[in-house]
Structure formats: C-alpha cells, structure tokens
Amino acid sequence: MVNQGGSSQTSTGLRVCAVDPGLTRCGIAVVDIAANRKARLVDVVVVGSPSTDPIGDRLAIIDATMDDWLAKYQPDHLAVERMFAQHNTPTIMGTAQASGVAIAAAARKNIPAALLTPSEVKAAVTGSGSADKKQITAMVTRILGLATPPKPADAADAIAIAIAHAWRGGLFGRGLDTGKLTSPAKASKFSSRQGQGHLTAAQQLWLAAERRAK
Amino acid sequence: MVNQGGSSQTSTGLRVCAVDPGLTRCGIAVVDIAANRKARLVDVVVVGSPSTDPIGDRLAIIDATMDDWLAKYQPDHLAVERMFAQHNTPTIMGTAQASGVAIAAAARKNIPAALLTPSEVKAAVTGSGSADKKQITAMVTRILGLATPPKPADAADAIAIAIAHAWRGGLFGRGLDTGKLTSPAKASKFSSRQGQGHLTAAQQLWLAAERRAK
Numbered sequence: 305m306v307n308q309g310g311s312s313q314t315s316t317g318l319r320v321c322a323v324d325p326g327l328t329r330c331g332i333a334v335v336d337i338a339a340n341r342k343a344r345l346v347d348v349v350v351v352g353s354p355s356t357d358p359i360g361d362r363l364a365i366i367d368a369t370m371d372d373w374l375a376k377y378q379p380d381h382l383a384v385e386r387m388f389a390q391h392n393t394p395t396i397m398g399t400a401q402a403s404g405v406a407i408a409a410a411a412r413k414n415i416p417a418a419l420l421t422p423s424e425v426k427a428a429v430t431g432s433g434s435a436d437k438k439q440i441t442a443m444v445t446r447i448l449g450l451a452t453p454p455k456p457a458d459a460a461d462a463i464a465i466a467i468a469h470a471w472r473g474g475l476f477g478r479g480l481d482t483g484k485l486t487s488p489a490k491a492s493k494f495s496s497r498q499g500q501g502h503l504t505a506a507q508q509l510w511l512a513a514e515r516r517a518k
Numbered sequence: 519m520v521n522q523g524g525s526s527q528t529s530t531g532l533r534v535c536a537v538d539p540g541l542t543r544c545g546i547a548v549v550d551i552a553a554n555r556k557a558r559l560v561d562v563v564v565v566g567s568p569s570t571d572p573i574g575d576r577l578a579i580i581d582a583t584m585d586d587w588l589a590k591y592q593p594d595h596l597a598v599e600r601m602f603a604q605h606n607t608p609t610i611m612g613t614a615q616a617s618g619v620a621i622a623a624a625a626r627k628n629i630p631a632a633l634l635t636p637s638e639v640k641a642a643v644t645g646s647g648s649a650d651k652k653q654i655t656a657m658v659t660r661i662l663g664l665a666t667p668p669k670p671a672d673a674a675d676a677i678a679i680a681i682a683h684a685w686r687g688g689l690f691g692r693g694l695d696t697g698k699l700t701s702p703a704k705a706s707k708f709s710s711r712q713g714q715g716h717l718t719a720a721q722q723l724w725l726a727a728e729r730r731a732k
Contacts, residue, residue, distance in 0.1 A: 359633065359695045360596075361624035367622040382574075397601050397614045404615025405622045408581040411574035415613050470642065481573045 309391035318475050319346070321410070322466035323370075324458070325387075325403035327362045327395070328352045331462030332369060332406075334377045337470035345448050346377060348459040362398070370409035381480065382410035383469035385461075386419035394459050406424075416480045418469045425461075428468035440464050532689050533560070535593035535624070536680035537584075538672070539601075539617035541576045541609070542566045545676030546620075547581060548591045549662075559662050560591060560684035562673040576612070577619050584623035595682035595694065597625035599675075600633035630694045632683045639675075642682035652677050 309469055317338040324331035334346040352370050353362045361469060374382075384403050387396060407417045423433035429443045441460040445453045474480070531552040538545035548560040565583050567576045572663055588596075598617050601610065621631045637647035643657045655674040659667045661681055687693035 358630065360621050360629075361633045363622040367626065398613030400611045401621065404577055404618035407574050407615065408577040408619045408622070411578035412581065415574075416572065417574045419537055496697035510669025 318381065318470050319377065320380045320381050320383050320466040320474060321374060321377060321415070321467050322383040322462045322464075322469065323403065323464060324385055324404040324461040325366075325399050325406060326352065327359075327366075327398040327402055328355060329458050330366050330402055330406075331459050332373060333459060333462035333466050334373065334379060335463055335466035337467065337475060339475060341471060342466050343447050343470070345450070345454065345463060347373070347400075347510050348463060349373075349456055350456045350458045351372075357402075359398075363401060363513045366402050367409055370406050371412075374410060374413050374415060379415060380406065381469065381474055382415050383465050383474070384417060384419055385425070385465055386421050388421075391458070414497050418474060419467055420465055420472070424472065425464050425468040428471050429464045437461075453516075532595065532684050533591065533593045534597050534680040534683055535588060535591060535629070536593050536597040536678075536683065537617065537620040537677045538599055538675040538679060539567065539580075539613050539620060541573075541580075541616055541655055542550060542569060543672050544580050544616055544620075545673050546587060547676035548587065548593060549677060549680035549684070551681065551689060553689060555685060555689075557661050557681050557684070559664070559668065559677060561587070562668055562677060563587075564629060564640070564670045564672045564676075572623060573615075574614075580616050581619050581623055584620050585626075588624060588627050588629060593629060595683065595688055596621065596629050596631045597679050598631060599639070600635050602635075630683040632688060632693050633695050634679055634682055634686070634693075637675050638686065639678050639682040642685050643678045651675075684693075685707055 317336055319334065319336050322331075322333045322335065326334075329352045331348070331350050333348040336344045336346055338344075349369070351365050353365055384406055387400055387403065410417055420428075426435040426440060427433040429435075429447065430439050432439070435443075436462070440497050441453050441457070444460045444463045444467070448454070448463070454463060529548055534545045536549065538546075538547075543564050543566045545562070545564050547562040550558045550560055552558075559617065563583070564580050567579055584716050598620055601614055601617065624631055634642075640649040640654060641647040643649075643661065644653050647652070650659075651674070655667050655671070658674045658681070659676045662668070662677070667678055683693055
C-alpha cells in the first residue's frame, strides 16, 4: 500500500491525481493543494491513442499510465469527471470505460475516488458552471501562478478537476464517492462553513445535473 | 504472459472468457468452444456490489475477479457486450466502467477483446436478435447440454456472449475488436462462408444498432 491516508506530500494539504477521461485524449494531472487553498502543479500529461487501435490497447495505455503515476506520486485522492449518459456523444461509452480503468487503478492502491460533474468543476474554478474552455485555462493558469497556460492545452481540464475536488471538500476529508451521488443535502450536512440548508452555486448546478441524470 | 495465442485449452477450438458487465451484477463465464462449434462450460460466476458502495470498491471487485480468472483459465479471447449510450438506463455509465475494467484486465495479459452487441448475441444463440432472457437461457442450456439452466440465473447472458463470439468468427481468428466497429461491410469481407455482400440476420441487426449509435 502506497497511500497512508491523510496527506502524503503536503503536511496539511492534499495531493490529488485528477483524470479528465477519454480514449483519444486522457488528461492526468497531479496537484498539491495546501490547507490555505494554494495549488501547485506537480505533473500533468495527456495520453491517448487513435480510434483505429483495438479497445484493449487503448485502455491499456491509461491503465499503465495510472499505475505508474499513482505509484510515483502517491496521491491522497483520485478525482474523476462524473459523466451522464445524457451527454450522449459518440465517444461517451469509451470515456466511461477510461474513467472506470482509472478508478480501478486507484482502488488497487487503496486511493479513494471522488467524482465531480463538469459543472461542479467549472463553478469551483471560475465561479460559473457554464464557463468555456478558455476561461478554465485562464483560471487554472492564474490559480497555479503560472506565467503561461499549462501544456498540453487539454491538460487544463484535469488540473481544474484536481483543484475543484480539493476546494470543494477534499481538503477536509469530504467529497469522496460513497456510491450514491453526493447530493447537496448530504454535502450541506457536512459543510458548516456554508451554513446548513444553503446551497452554493456549485451545489445548485450539481442538483440540476443530478436531476437531469434521473 | 499467460496466453500464447491460438487455443491454449482446446486443441482446435477456442477458450473464451465472456463478461456481461455491470456493477451490481457482473456475469463472467469461461466457455470452451470446439472447432465443430460444440460448447462446454468451464466456469461461471456473477459478482457485484450494492450501489451504496464507493465506486472504487465496486470496480475493484470486477478488476480482482478478472485478474484471478484470466490467470486461472487463460482464455484465448475476451468477449464483452458492446454498449451504446442510447441504452440510456441510469446504470449505463457504471456498466461501461465495468466493461472498461474487464477489457483492461485482459489487455494486461495480452488477451484480445471482442465486442458484441446484445442483438448479435441473441441472434447468434437463438436465431432472433430480439429474443428474451428466457429464450437465451433455454438455448444456452441446450447448447451446453446441461440438464438444468446454468446457475446463477444471470450467468446465461455471459455464457451466450462467449458462444456468440466463437460462433461468429472467433474460432477462425476473426471478430476481434480493431478499434472501429466491426461493420457488416468489413465482416462480409472476411466471411466467405456467408457469401460476399450478403448480410446475415445478426449483421443486419448490427447495422441497425450501429446506425442508432451514430
């Protein structure tokens, strides 16, 4: 077992490995987030394969990279984008398969997984659940204190997922998947910071996404 | 590497591990299919977990079982149900994640994966792409020469996937996933048995499924 719980790399913070799943482009980022919410990029990569490759080979790349990175960086949590069948793009099934492989790779190392909707991620880093790719990249660059946007370009989404997870509760041992969707009702029970019964913008977006998924 | 290609267990046949993916109920079957199409059940199991369990734990069960069974039974091929987002049940994303984990487990052992649509499987074992569960169970029981239906009840689907893959071309080194959907056009190029340009009932159903998925 490589992960001893708590925070392996930052004394009071959290090391998050986040995955923006996909077969053609799978973003994998490792970010340290301190207790004061300050974020530092540890590493980021985009792996993938052409759609003409056998599905086994395509998933194997993600499986092997995750195995390697989780061993190397020993994150406290994995954070992955939660998908809904309603997204219904031609690639949604492959994206779900890729996310399953990433989550299973983490589970083999006892690293718990958090699932976040795209709207939650956008809301957490930009304040708007409908932010576009450019806004996310701009905010991620600013949050990390980088002089230029992170490379490769697709990496920003994975980084945003890591930051959103930590900011949203991961730093305080919350926000991990417990099988059911972490509903706003459940989240507000734990989030005394935000006052009981109050929904943040992110939680409202989550609720909407959850409703759409039903 | 445990699989040396060709047929490890049956001198002229094929050993197929088939997965009917799911998080709550995941059917895993190992079937030997001889060159004369005769099928013999090697082993079958249904694993799963309640929806209240964390997603990592749920996928880990499938990951660990696949690792174990693939090492123990050393199948030539993996066969998995191909899903379309159009199936759009609340559980479709979890089902896709489970299938990804199964395919990646096989890829780690260099076992190639074949993907079959439910209609293809039904058509292969019952002659009708719209057969119901009862018909599939009855035909699987007959094909395997069993006195009673295979247990557990959900196991019949996984067994049917294994038989369908072998009968459909797996025995002759065909029907393996090559990234793109094995379209009827591509299949007919290889299937001289069925005559060039002719579509079997299964291929017609496949074509319809493929069209729906676009």
